[in-house]
Amino acid sequence: MKPARAATRRPLPTSPFKAPPAPPPVEVFAVQDRVSHDKYGLGLVVAVEEDVAVLVDFGMEQRRITSPYPKLFKL
Template sequence: MKPTRAARRPLPGSPFNRPAAPLPPVEQFALQDRVSHDKYGLGLVIGVEEDVAVLVDFGTEKLRISAPYPKLFRL
């Protein structure tokens, strides 16, 4: 039988007890915005789901890109 380990309690003066940094706000896109994607190239926003996803027409294909859009930039 293995001995159980007690959970470590955080020390009050430890520099590692800092709260996590808040996430940056999600970029907002509007209909008809011109965008550029690192993989798919230039596109046009044709649909917006608030803080969830955007639908982008890249000419050859239409893709739904989920937030937080790391590779999508407004032109």
């Protein structure tokens, strides 16, 4: 005969321990900011589209990088 198992508890939907983590805040860039990108290197912000994308001049080329900018860092 097998021993009785305790019933599994279901977490409450309002439990703060099961809440999904808050997304990190999106970095805000301005024109003329110096930036570094993991793939393209050092650059200068040329244009900003609010909460959508930034246009960065990396010297030989310009790239439009969309939000949330995972590989773009302000210097």
